[in-house]
Amino acid sequence: ETGVTQTPRHLVMGMTNKKSLKCEQHLGHNAMYWYKQSAKKPLELMFVYNFKEQTENNSVPSRFSPECPNSSHLFLHLHTLQPEDSALYLCASSQEGLAYIGELFFGEGSRLTVL
């Protein structure tokens, strides 16, 4: 099992569809992240969950809805997306402490195309 697994790897959806991206980490980490990577834009942090609690929502539109049912799984629910939401969505996890910053381990990403 690789450290961080994302499914599906590719997704094509219409603007009225509802779909979900899934992320699973097998590293025993306590923090999980969603990043968005668009062409010609730097990687953007979308959401962070620490110990299953959402600690960051980086002004993301409500058409993106995260869910973290436990410390190993993270979902990104998608509905009524726009073509400009087409991007590579990367999930990551890390082990964090009050006095320690860990490195992020990333999955291979889910390539989303919105028609």
Added chain:
Amino acid sequence: AQKVTQAQTEISVVEKEDVTLDCVYETRDTTYYLFWYKQPPSGELVFLIRRNSFDEQNEISGRYSWNFQKSTSSFNFTITASQVVDSAVYFCALSEFFGGYNKLIFGAGTRLAVHP
């Protein structure tokens, strides 16, 4: 505001050449962390190194080396004797210490192409 600048958008070299990827950062924090990640065509970002702001020692790992200079706010990455497998996009990132999670600010990335 925090910022990471990777001025080199694309670099093209021939195998066995040495190549340096530049990274300049801005922060008002005295405690911070710097990272380098590699993104091959598969898409996954692969962690290469983490350095905290109190450790200015340079580091070497095989063909990779890193030069951290607080005086110039730079954290440059050198690949010695480059190989075709080094072709990827390389990201430099800066993290604030939030005591709970790692908020990474990424640079725009440098695309490295190593030709045989």
